[in-house]
Amino acid sequence: MxxxxxxxxxxxxxxxxxxxxxxxxxxxxxxxxxxxxxxxxxxxxxxxxxxxxxxxxxxxxxxxxxxxxxxxxxxxxxxxxxxxxxxxxxxxxxxxxxNAASVADLAMTLMLATTRRLVAADDYVRSGGWSGAKPSPSMRPPLGMTGRKIGIYGMGEIGRKIAARCAVFETEVAYHSRSKHDVPYAYHASLAALAEWADILMVAVRAGADTQHAVDAGILKKLGPQGTIVNISRGSVIDQAALVAALESNVIAGAGLDVYAKEPHAPDTLTTLPNVVLTPHIGGHTxxxxxxxxxxxxxxxxxxxxxxxxxxxxx
Amino acid sequence: MxxxxxxxxxxxxxxxxxxxxxxxxxxxxxxxxxxxxxxxxxxxxxxxxxxxxxxxxxxxxxxxxxxxxxxxxxxxxxxxxxxxxxxxxxxxxxxxxxNAASVADLAMTLMLATTRRLVAADDYVRSGGWSGAKPSPSMRPPLGMTGRKIGIYGMGEIGRKIAARCAVFETEVAYHSRSKHDVPYAYHASLAALAEWADILMVAVRAGADTQHAVDAGILKKLGPQGTIVNISRGSVIDQAALVAALESNVIAGAGLDVYAKEPHAPDTLTTLPNVVLTPHIGGHTxxxxxxxxxxxxxxxxxxxxxxxxxxxxx
Structure with a gap:
């Protein structure tokens, strides 16, 4: 039996x-x-x-x-x-x-889709904005990947895979984690230093009491007005209210999120924003x-x- | 002066x-x-x-x-x-x-977004489908990147950059172009053979009289019902009517398109499909x-x- x-x-x-x-x-x-x-x-x-x-x-x-x-x-x-x-x-x-490869792949999908404004672009084509030559601020040329500074927060299996993928996009990659790893990327001793340096912050750290709201208003401010954040870890790592406020007031440029503070739920303050790409916790979902x-x-x-x-x- | x-x-x-x-x-x-x-x-x-x-x-x-x-x-x-x-x-x-890096990056964006159904996923979160636990066939787990066979059609600057990017996603990469190149990817002597082998076909060939409608109904059939096609080259390389028919009848699974037969225009037969991601010719637009x-x-x-x-x- x-x-x-x-x-x-x-x-x-x-x-x-x-x-x-x-x-x-x-x-x-x-x-x-x-x-x-x-x-x-x-x-x-x-x-x-x-x-x-x-x-x-x-x-x-x-x-x-x-x-x-x-x-x-x-x-x-x-x-x-x-x-x-x-x-x-x-x-x-x-x-x-x-699921490390699958999650890392979704992190890349969110990073690329957010910086290239993919959801807005798809809507621009489907809604006839393109054929009608309708002016759209979201169709102005964005900064691409070449030469961008990508900070990886967390260097476990998923963080390593994200780093390897980012590097081939002709970017600069650095990271922060509790300890230094034997990886070919620059180490920053604090998340604050990493956010200060980075254009794009990839959150791949393991969730827990020590990382609860590690990304707060101060870190987002350091990321800056051209900055993008991607989270495929857990919603708890980011102070979600601070993130919404930062996105609303252009403290940062955009976010790609697969995880949220309270799942399965993304608040209206997030779902009505144009500068985010949102997925329903599908990182490991292949x-x-x-x-x-x-x-x-x-x-x-x-x-x-x-x-x-x-x-x-x-x- | x-x-x-x-x-x-x-x-x-x-x-x-x-x-x-x-x-x-x-x-x-x-x-x-x-x-x-x-x-x-x-x-x-x-x-x-x-x-x-x-x-x-x-x-x-x-x-x-x-x-x-x-x-x-x-x-x-x-x-x-x-x-x-x-x-x-x-x-x-x-x-x-x-613009090779920028175009290759968009090719990757389209490939990832199409296979992970990003536009549908974003809509699922924004429309409340996720929080309402609304069943959705587009949220079933898709095939991810790991182990997938990616065929690159064209091995110029852009094709090479796409190949390098794909390889780091733990895929198999092969290509077809007029002649063999000194690259670390398997060469297929014909586009038909490449399509037969590949799960995902990335169109990166230079447009011209010799490549006009190179991707036709026969090539799409060889790509098969799990197959995905991405085009960042020119619309003329694909027989667009054949592509629409293949997408409508699940001869292939999906498409990520940045270019179209008649720009700036994507026909309604394309823009109403759920299994495509469409961008308004923004490959080099960074x-x-x-x-x-x-x-x-x-x-x-x-x-x-x-x-x-x-x-x-x-x-």
């Missing part, structure tokens, strides 16, 4: 098909598990799959006394309270780097990234149920 | 400011010069600036008996009738490679590309008026 696994977050069905071929899945569909399953059903559950960004209230863990493993679908694990999991002796696993993340989830579950350490533990 | 230069095509004023500081410009604003200037004014004109894609009717050349140089603003010169210019002993110059193109135009004019061969002749 297959082992039972609780699905805590709301995942599209298609993402669980392969995992469901190997395990018996109890799908909570994002609601508190006790609303969908009885205490008796939950009691023997030993493993669960969750979206790493979603907080798991202790009351949920209380209903799962046998829980030994929380497996995050994806790279992030900012929703995990590690004091709580340690106290309860619950192992935590994730899918490291499985066929190949999902397959790789599912592979990691299954490798973690297989190890756990064989009594071995997780294949991809969060340490 | 500065030399006089006729501006034949319609250029935004801003693009001629620097050139106007050195030459006396007679701006035809895209209308037949004789509508704006007298035959007497046109008679002594020795040089003119044109957009390379625009045809110059022989009757215009007849009004310019002193013309010795046609300087194309940009890389293209497909509007030039070289038999006619040779017969009249008119030198033709262009701005080789001046601040730095314009500066580089203006530098080339002025270097050509300076050489010509000094009695020297053009600095950047089309040979």
């Amino acid at each position: 297959p082992h039972q696994v609780l699905i805590f977050s709301r995942f599209p069905k298609a993402q669980m098909v392969r995992i469901g071929e190997r395990y018996e899945l109890l799908d909570g569909k994002g609601r508190p598990p006790i609303e969908t399953f009885s205490a008796e059903q939950l009691k023997p559950i030993r493993a669960m799959i969750t979206a790493g960004g979603q907080a798991i209230p202790p009351v949920v863990l209380d209903m799962l006394p046998s829980l030994g493993a929380i497996i995050c679908y994806g790279t992030g694990y900012d929703g995990i309270d590690f004091a709580e999991t340690a106290r309860r002796k619950i192992a935590v696993g994730n899918s490291p780097a499985a 066929v190949e990234a999902h397959i790789a993340m599912q592979d990691c989830v299954m490798a973690n579950l297989d190890a756990f149920f064989s009594g071995k350490p997780l294949r991809y533990p969060v340490t | 500065p030399h006089q230069v006729l501006i034949f095509s319609r250029f935004p004023k801003a693009q001629m400011v620097r050139i106007g500081e050195r030459y006396e410009l007679l701006d035809g604003k895209g209308r037949p010069p004789i509508e704006t200037f007298s035959a007497e004014q046109l008679k002594p004109i020795r040089a003119m600036i044109t957009a390379g894609g625009q045809a110059i009717p022989p009757v215009v050349l007849d009004m310019l008996p002193s013309l010795g140089a046609i300087i194309c603003y940009g890389t293209g010169y497909d509007g030039i009738d070289f038999a006619e210019t040779a017969r009249r002993k008119i030198a033709v110059g262009n701005s080789p490679a001046a 601040v730095e590309a314009h500066i580089a193109m203006q530098d080339c135009v002025m270097a050509n004019l300076d050489a010509f008026f000094s009695g020297k061969p053009l600095r950047y002749p089309v040979t």
